[in-house]
Amino acid sequence: MVTKVMSANQAIAEAVKLANPEVIPVYPITPQTTISEYLAKYVADGDLDSEYIMVESEHSAISASLGASGTGVRVFTATSSQGLALMHEISFAAAGLRLPVVMADANRALSAPLSIWNDQQDSISERDAGWIQIYAEDGQEALDSILMAYRISEDKNVLLPSMVCIDGFILTHTVDPVNIPAKEDVNKFLPKYKPDHAYLDTKKPMSIGTFTDPSYYMDARYDMELAMERSQEIIAKAHTEFSEIFGRDYDFVEKYRSEDADVIIVAMGSICSTIKDVVDELRDAGEKVGLVRVRVFRPFPKTQIYEALKGASKIGVIDKNVCFSIGGVLATEIRSNTGLDVSGFIVGLGGRDIKPSDIKEIMEKTKNPTKQTQWIGLKKEEH
Amino acid sequence: MELPNKEFLAPGHRGCAGCGATIGVRLALKVLGENTVAISATGCVEVITTPYPETSWEIPWMHVAFENASAVASGVEAALKAQGKTDTNVVVFGGDGGTADIGLQSLSGAMEREHNLIYICYDNEAYMNTGIQRSGATPYGASTTTSPHGKESFGENKPKKNMPMIMAAHGVPYVATASISYPEDLMKKVKKAAEIEGPAYIHLQQPCTTGWGYNPAQTIELGRLAVETGSWILYEIEEGEFKVTYKPIQRRMVKEYLDAQKRFKHLTDIEKEKIQSHVDAICTELKI
Ligand SMILES: Cc1ncc(C[n+]2csc(CCOP(=O)(O)OP(=O)(O)O)c2C)c(N)n1
Ligand code: SF4
Ligand SMILES: [Mg+2]
Numbered sequence: 001m002v003t004k005v006m007s008a009n010q011a012i013a014e015a016v017k018l019a020n021p022e023v024i025p026v027y028p029i030t031p032q033t034t035i036s037e038y039l040a041k042y043v044a045d046g047d048l049d050s051e052y053i054m055v056e057s058e059h060s061a062i063s064a065s066l067g068a069s070g071t072g073v074r075v076f077t078a079t080s081s082q083g084l085a086l087m088h089e090i091s092f093a094a095a096g097l098r099l100p101v102v103m104a105d106a107n108r109a110l111s112a113p114l115s116i117w118n119d120q121q122d123s124i125s126e127r128d129a130g131w132i133q134i135y136a137e138d139g140q141e142a143l144d145s146i147l148m149a150y151r152i153s154e155d156k157n158v159l160l161p162s163m164v165c166i167d168g169f170i171l172t173h174t175v176d177p178v179n180i181p182a183k184e185d186v187n188k189f190l191p192k193y194k195p196d197h198a199y200l201d202t203k204k205p206m207s208i209g210t211f212t213d214p215s216y217y218m219d220a221r222y223d224m225e226l227a228m229e230r231s232q233e234i235i236a237k238a239h240t241e242f243s244e245i246f247g248r249d250y251d252f253v254e255k256y257r258s259e260d261a262d263v264i265i266v267a268m269g270s271i272c273s274t275i276k277d278v279v280d281e282l283r284d285a286g287e288k289v290g291l292v293r294v295r296v297f298r299p300f301p302k303t304q305i306y307e308a309l310k311g312a313s314k315i316g317v318i319d320k321n322v323c324f325s326i327g328g329v330l331a332t333e334i335r336s337n338t339g340l341d342v343s344g345f346i347v348g349l350g351g352r353d354i355k356p357s358d359i360k361e362i363m364e365k366t367k368n369p370t371k372q373t374q375w376i377g378l379k380k381e382e383h
Numbered sequence: 384m385e386l387p388n389k390e391f392l393a394p395g396h397r398g399c400a401g402c403g404a405t406i407g408v409r410l411a412l413k414v415l416g417e418n419t420v421a422i423s424a425t426g427c428v429e430v431i432t433t434p435y436p437e438t439s440w441e442i443p444w445m446h447v448a449f450e451n452a453s454a455v456a457s458g459v460e461a462a463l464k465a466q467g468k469t470d471t472n473v474v475v476f477g478g479d480g481g482t483a484d485i486g487l488q489s490l491s492g493a494m495e496r497e498h499n500l501i502y503i504c505y506d507n508e509a510y511m512n513t514g515i516q517r518s519g520a521t522p523y524g525a526s527t528t529t530s531p532h533g534k535e536s537f538g539e540n541k542p543k544k545n546m547p548m549i550m551a552a553h554g555v556p557y558v559a560t561a562s563i564s565y566p567e568d569l570m571k572k573v574k575k576a577a578e579i580e581g582p583a584y585i586h587l588q589q590p591c592t593t594g595w596g597y598n599p600a601q602t603i604e605l606g607r608l609a610v611e612t613g614s615w616i617l618y619e620i621e622e623g624e625f626k627v628t629y630k631p632i633q634r635r636m637v638k639e640y641l642d643a644q645k646r647f648k649h650l651t652d653i654e655k656e657k658i659q660s661h662v663d664a665i666c667t668e669l670k671i
Contacts, residue, residue, distance in 0.1 A: 044533030
């Protein structure tokens with residue numbers, strides 16, 4: 001176990017080295033690229049024994065991942081934005097084929113206009129594909145989440161792919177101290193992947209990816225729904241065992257000074273670090289405010305979110321995405337799944353900076369709601 | 384050949400000092416003139432020429448994504464046709480990654496459908512916009528961030544994908560290679576590509592100071608070295624007729640070209656000789 005200062009992208013590459021997937025198909029795209037580059041270097045230097053495939057598109061990166069996973073080995077891929085969008089077709093196939101692929105997504109805005117900067121529209125737009133989705137707040141959590149993602153995805157009661165999302169540039173290109181677990185501990189936590197549901201083996205032929213008529217399709221999709229529901233239990237177990245072995249605690253949602261709070265802000269990802277600072281400042285000034293950070297977005301932790309929010313009189317939900325004519329996706333889902341009244345805020349699209357003053361403005365607007373969804377940080381006044 | 388004074392790619396773009404790509408675009412546009420619509424694939428040229436709210440393009444220009452420039456251009460060409468504007472040139476600028484890798488499918492489709500387009504692949508032999516990752520057009524031995532040299536690796540271990548021949552195999556009526564360091568040869572080829580009925584493909588080699596690792600003042604020299612050493616061959620295939628358009632008087636040693644660039648610095652003499660003999664074999668066959 002060592003602690004080193006590194007970016008979240010390097011932390012993810014370190015996690016991949018520890019998880020040691022047999023096959024790594026990747027394709028460069030900002031701000032994910034350095035993950036691919038670190039992995040290329042590990043392989044070139046003989047520090048990682050994986051088949052590294054530098055494919056010709058993201059469509060091929062995810063397709064090769066499915067081919068490899070379908071052959072019964074652990075795989076890793078990573079992408080961002082346009083790349084994830086290009087994977088869209090196959091991302092539904094990954095979940096439907098029940099292949100436990102683990103992917104990192106460096107959250108970045110979708111074109112057009114073209115932008116390389118951060119928001120979470122890319123992964124949020126994949127929310128119906130059937131992947132487990134985890135949003136990390138920092139590099140340490142990114143590393144830990146990759147290890148947990150393998151554990152969760154490869155569990156026989158789940159067998160759904162996982163996406164670990166980190167905010168582009170804010171996490172991918174800034175550095176923090178990150179603790180790198182010892183390989184023996186990782187081996188204890190993460191046994192070798194041995195599928196008994198899907199693998200191509202000439203000794204035991206099976207057909208993967210069959211054509212189904214209406215008498216089968218719907219039940220296959222229902223099985224995925226059951227698996228997603230069951231994953232809650234497996235995720236909880238992974239959190240517990242992770243804590244036992246590595247001493248770091250994770251939950252579906254993180255409650256930050258929210259237990260007795262009147263006003264609670266809900267958000268995902270790196271923005272939560274800014275919110276925590278603002279919460280501390282306002283708490284010092286005697287205001288009862290808090291943060292609830294949603295870490296696991298799929299499966300959607302309805303109960304945990306409801307329990308964390310039910311005591312507050314005012315709730316504001318921050319989204320770095322937009323579902324046009326509806327509002328932010330997290331706000332909408334919380335509203336419809338908990339029955340709680342929440343104000344929605346759209347922030348930071350395409351890398352628009354989010355300052356502590358913006359968070360304070362959001363807190364004020366949460367206390368005095370005027371409409372269901374408000375855009376914060378526009379150059380022109382919202383109308 | 385006369386060089387028209389009019390410019391269609393304005394200065395002030397964000398290319399690196401000594402960027403070879405913009406030289407190529409500029410020269411091509413001089414030949415094509417104002418009655419031209421340009422389409423870009425995502426990549427250096429697209430990013431450096433259009434930092435909103437500015438643009439370097441003095442002709443109509445459109446970018447949609449990385450993998451689909453030829454399909455976008457197919458739509459543009461069809462729409463111009465529908466409007467009776469059949470004299471308008473449609474030119475596509477795709478990088479080597481946007482051409483040989485992610486965009487190959489849409490390029491193949493457009494060429495097979497015989498859209499009247501001029502496709503110019505500006506080849507800097509890697510994904511430069513994202514910081515020097517290998518592409519299918521990266522040459523043997525080059526170190527990139529995804530084909531790095533290391534204890535177990537000497538860099539890119541596959542030969543360069545032969546895009547012009549892939550295009551020729553599509554039956555494209557005009558296929559050519561070119562270099563930004565031979566402007567007259569390049570411009571003649573662009574002219575032919577515009578005049579010919581149906582699609583045309585030009586594979587334009589373009590030294591990249593950042594990705595290849597050399598002094599930005601030497602871009603033109605590097606392009607010349609590539610051709611003078613036989614590492615890059617200038618030819619055209621017109622209606623199936625293959626013709627070398629430039630022969631060095633005395634071929635120089637490939638080592639000179641390799642040693643001038645950081646991306647080949649790690650190669651041992653044995654590897655350099657291997658590359659030399661590969662070049663020799665091709666040049667002997669083509670009588671260069
Ligand atoms: C679907 C998709 N995948 C990846 C990217 C990221 N990307 C943008 S440009 C580029 C490389 C371009 O390389 P090339 O075509 O050789 O052009 P160059 O930058 O070298 O001019 C990449 C990987 C993207 N924009 N879209
Ligand atoms: S990286 Fe290379 S191709 Fe891109 S702008 Fe710089 S010199 Fe030109
Ligand atoms: Mg390139």
